[in-house]
Amino acid sequence: xxxxxxxxxxxxxxxxxxxxxxxxxxxxxxxxxxxxxxxxxxxxxxxxxxxxxxxxxxxxxxxxxxxxxxxxxxxxxxxxxxxxxxxxxxxxxxxxxxxxxxxxxxxxxxxxxxxxxxxxxxxxxxxxxxxxxxxxxxxxxxxxxxxxxxxxxxxxxxxxxxxxxxxxxxxxxxx
Amino acid sequence: xxxxxxxxxxxxxxxxxxxxxxxxxxxxxxxxxxxxxxxxxxxxxxxxxxxxxxxxxxxxxxxxxxxxxxxxxxxxxxxxxxxxxxxxxxxxxxxxxxxxxxxxxxxxxxxxxxxxxxxxxxxxxxxxxxxxxxxxxxxxxxxxxxxxxxxxxxxxxxxxxxxxxxxxxxxxxxx
DNA sequence: CTGGCATAAGTGACAAATCGACTAGGAGAT
DNA sequence: ATCTCCTAGTCGATTTGTCACTTATGCCAG
Numbered sequence: 001x002x003x004x005x006x007x008x009x010x011x012x013x014x015x016x017x018x019x020x021x022x023x024x025x026x027x028x029x030x031x032x033x034x035x036x037x038x039x040x041x042x043x044x045x046x047x048x049x050x051x052x053x054x055x056x057x058x059x060x061x062x063x064x065x066x067x068x069x070x071x072x073x074x075x076x077x078x079x080x081x082x083x084x085x086x087x088x089x090x091x092x093x094x095x096x097x098x099x100x101x102x103x104x105x106x107x108x109x110x111x112x113x114x115x116x117x118x119x120x121x122x123x124x125x126x127x128x129x130x131x132x133x134x135x136x137x138x139x140x141x142x143x144x145x146x147x148x149x150x151x152x153x154x155x156x157x158x159x160x161x162x163x164x165x166x167x168x169x170x171x172x173x174x175x
Numbered sequence: 176x177x178x179x180x181x182x183x184x185x186x187x188x189x190x191x192x193x194x195x196x197x198x199x200x201x202x203x204x205x206x207x208x209x210x211x212x213x214x215x216x217x218x219x220x221x222x223x224x225x226x227x228x229x230x231x232x233x234x235x236x237x238x239x240x241x242x243x244x245x246x247x248x249x250x251x252x253x254x255x256x257x258x259x260x261x262x263x264x265x266x267x268x269x270x271x272x273x274x275x276x277x278x279x280x281x282x283x284x285x286x287x288x289x290x291x292x293x294x295x296x297x298x299x300x301x302x303x304x305x306x307x308x309x310x311x312x313x314x315x316x317x318x319x320x321x322x323x324x325x326x327x328x329x330x331x332x333x334x335x336x337x338x339x340x341x342x343x344x345x346x347x348x349x350x
Numbered sequence: 351c352t353g354g355c356a357t358a359a360g361t362g363a364c365a366a367a368t369c370g371a372c373t374a375g376g377a378g379a380t
Numbered sequence: 381a382t383c384t385c386c387t388a389g390t391c392g393a394t395t396t397g398t399c400a401c402t403t404a405t406g407c408c409a410g
Contacts, residue, residue: 009273032273083274083281092208095177097206098181162333
């Protein structure tokens with residue numbers, strides 16, 4: 001359901017193949033969602049079945065034909081309806097916090113190591129997001145579309161930074 | 176898979192029925208995970224099948240018998256193994272950021288309203304978490320188990336606060 | 351000139367998670 | 381009377397997530 005909308009959103013920016021979409025999910029969209037390519041192809045087929053997208057085969061030399069998916073009018077309506085729909089309940093899903101919650105039986109040193117491992121992971125992610133943010137042009141100040149896209153990256157960065165601060169504070173006061 | 180571990184973690188704190196577990200998922204654990212009762216009962220049955228938990232029927236007056244689930248030694252080992260296992264890749268999953276990312280076609284006022292709706296939701300969540308945090312005793316300073324549980328709530332609070340700050344900053348600079 | 355990697359575009363099958371509706375009954379409060 | 385709480389589930393459909401397998405060319409290193 002949600003993947004349907006995300007893919008529609010991407011197709012609304014430009015026609016794409018499953019391969020193109022996968023690249024987006026691994027880069028530009030990766031700070032708020034992840035999708036496997038099997039999921040992408042499956043959803044794409046469903047979109048076409050439901051008339052929200054159409055396929056156009058674009059021949060290429062030396063490479064397999066591109067199966068370009070284009071959003072339809074119905075697809076645009078569906079996307080608009082999603083954007084305007086009520087916000088779903090916000091269900092946190094943080095496997096790392098879960099580990100910490102249940103880590104009461106671990107030795108102090110083990111807990112410290114767990115927090116350290118997570119910190120390294122978060123730090124790497126932060127560096128990645130900041131590099132992406134640095135690559136953004138200055139269109140993001142004036143153009144609303146570019147601004148909103150940049151804002152989501154900023155949101156991702158703030159989340160990671162908050163987590164790192166939390167990890168440090170948790171480590172410092174650990175009894 | 177992950178639910179298996181979370182339920183094992185809760186059973187490790189005290190024997191519980193499916194109903195008890197549901198209450199925990201709706202309160203103490205709700206800032207990092209959510210589970211539906213159908214999932215809980217299904218997982219409980221699976222734990223018993225796999226020998227990670229046992230059931231004891233505790234008769235009650237005026238109420239249905241409690242089907243108390245107790246963690247077994249194998250269950251404790253499984254829980255320990257999970258706590259020590261490598262961290263999985265950290266896949267962000269933020270449907271709200273997704274909306275913002277694709278909101279480029281919306282009117283400025285609509286975007287503002289979208290951000291406002293989210294802010295109200297986050298604010299309510301923050302109030303809820305802060306109330307829970309205030310109810311925590313002072314054991315959380317000395318006792319490691321209590322400390323770690325309190326720390327996860329603190330983590331939840333920091334996440335929500337970071338989001339509210341992001342929403343405000345995004346609103347202020349919206350072109 | 352062969353083997354491996356990248357590009358390109360998928361398919362298939364299964365496991366796990368999610369969601370919503372339905373069933374069943376007594377106790378106590380408004 | 382009706383509503384909520386406590387207790388315990390079940391059923392079925394849809395959605396997600398994971399992993400392995402396929403086909404074919406271009407290009408580079410050894």
